[in-house]
Amino acid sequence: DQIAIDLRVLAAAGGAAVVTGLFFGLVPAWQSSRVALASSLKDTARSATSARRGWRVALMTSQVGLVGLLLVIATLFVSSFVRVSGADLGFDRHDLVSFGSSDLADRVPEVLAALRATPGVASAAWLSGGEVPLVRAAFQGGSGGTRLRRADGPGDGAGVADTAVNLWSVSPGLFETAGVAILRGRAFRPDDDAGRVVILDETAAARIFADGTDPLGRQVSVGRGAGGARTVVGVARAIRTDGPERPADAQAYYPAVAGSGMPRFLVRTAGPAGDVVPRLQSTVARLLPAGTALPEVRTMDEAFRRLTAGRRFNAGLMSVFGLVALLIGAAGVYAVMSSLVVERRRELGVRLALGATPGRVLGGVLRDAAWYLGLGLAIGLVAGRVVSEVFASLLFGVRPGDLSVYVVVASILATVGLLAALGPARRAARVDPLVTLRAE
Numbered sequence: 001d002q003i004a005i006d007l008r009v010l011a012a013a014g015g016a017a018v019v020t021g022l023f024f025g026l027v028p029a030w031q032s033s034r035v036a037l038a039s040s041l042k043d044t045a046r047s048a049t050s051a052r053r054g055w056r057v058a059l060m061t062s063q064v065g066l067v068g069l070l071l072v073i074a075t076l077f078v079s080s081f082v083r084v085s086g087a088d089l090g091f092d093r094h095d096l097v098s099f100g101s102s103d104l105a106d107r108v109p110e111v112l113a114a115l116r117a118t119p120g121v122a123s124a125a126w127l128s129g130g131e132v133p134l135v136r137a138a139f140q141g142g143s144g145g146t147r148l149r150r151a152d153g154p155g156d157g158a159g160v161a162d163t164a165v166n167l168w169s170v171s172p173g174l175f176e177t178a179g180v181a182i183l184r185g186r187a188f189r190p191d192d193d194a195g196r197v198v199i200l201d202e203t204a205a206a207r208i209f210a211d212g213t214d215p216l217g218r219q220v221s222v223g224r225g226a227g228g229a230r231t232v233v234g235v236a237r238a239i240r241t242d243g244p245e246r247p248a249d250a251q252a253y254y255p256a257v258a259g260s261g262m263p264r265f266l267v268r269t270a271g272p273a274g275d276v277v278p279r280l281q282s283t284v285a286r287l288l289p290a291g292t293a294l295p296e297v298r299t300m301d302e303a304f305r306r307l308t309a310g311r312r313f314n315a316g317l318m319s320v321f322g323l324v325a326l327l328i329g330a331a332g333v334y335a336v337m338s339s340l341v342v343e344r345r346r347e348l349g350v351r352l353a354l355g356a357t358p359g360r361v362l363g364g365v366l367r368d369a370a371w372y373l374g375l376g377l378a379i380g381l382v383a384g385r386v387v388s389e390v391f392a393s394l395l396f397g398v399r400p401g402d403l404s405v406y407v408v409v410a411s412i413l414a415t416v417g418l419l420a421a422l423g424p425a426r427r428a429a430r431v432d433p434l435v436t437l438r439a440e
Helices: 007-033 050-085 102-116 135-140 174-178 202-208 273-287 300-307 309-343 345-353 358-394 403-429 433-439
Strands: 096-100 121-128 146-150 163-170 182-185 197-201 219-222 230-236 251-255 264-269
Touching: 050 309, 050 358, 050 403, 096 273, 096 300, 102 121, 102 264, 102 273, 121 174, 121 273, 146 202, 163 202, 174 264, 197 202, 202 230, 202 251, 230 251, 264 273, 300 309, 309 345, 309 358, 309 403, 345 358, 358 403
Parallel strands: 163 251, 197 230
Antiparallel strands: 096 264, 121 163, 121 264, 146 163, 146 219, 182 230, 197 251, 219 230
16 A cells, blocks of 8 residues: 555656667667668678677577566565465464454353354354454554463472463363364363363473473463462464464463453354354344444454465565566567578578478577577576575575576476567478579
């Protein structure tokens, strides 16, 4: 929303186009003004000097190199976005909906029953003491936490370092609803004593029990000593609550107690979340006191799109630039190869008259094009490798020197370049040797 197309953009683009056209049009205009009239009227006059041909080849090679450079950068950005979009968050964000309302704090069981009875709802759970994963980072920012320590460590916790964790109070069924796997032990049961059990995620378990002790059956507490200690009954999979580009923070889960805080409900839908949201809103509206504003219902996919909006914009923009550059590069290859074929028409006609087959002539022109493309590609890929280091900090899941990126770019550019050269090469193979010999 900070970028717009206005008169300044139009003026800059138009000015660049005019200046570029005039600048590159001066060279052929200057060359045409130096042609000798007498020699230009002779049938046997050479249509181009080797110097002019060399300049055209150099221009095409440079163009291919610049296209290759831009394609490398574009491919890196697109690859980063693809990897971000497919990153494993530790839970299933698809078809997952959340909302919270303090007006429903005293009616949690009733709300859960109503949500589960809503058409299109597969499961529902609730939590308190924190925001649903992704939503906090996408819409609110900031984070909270507490510190846990072993309550049964050496000396009853003496000398055992605190570990910062995000503390969640969750209902039975939340792990299943969110798609968070329990790696060891078990999930919460309805008959669990809320003040006696805890589930750690694998990150918290590894930090608190860094000596390799099995956390199951051990106790952890807030602060020193065993007062208020809770027994670890399970180890859950680590989740990335703030998006794919943030590391997985340590998490600890307590059984939730209705009325202890603002409830936030998590709903797994059986179909597309967007189709079920209106039904959820109708269900919630019936449970709220008259005149109470309806809470905002958010999907995890919406939160994820918000978190990755910058990368999506960059990937889309670079994709457009790369595609335009590829089309311009193909046009350049076609134009230069067409020009070179026209200039070599006499030579090609003589070869055909002396017995060369059209296929051989076609292959020769394509080999020349492949040589020019290879040289331009080498320049572009090397330049792309150097320039990509500038963007290293903006990449995710891909390195500037990732070989697969350069293989993809080389394959695309080589294929497009050879296809662009195929038309001129076919025309070269169809040169009539009789017309050429008659002119000679």
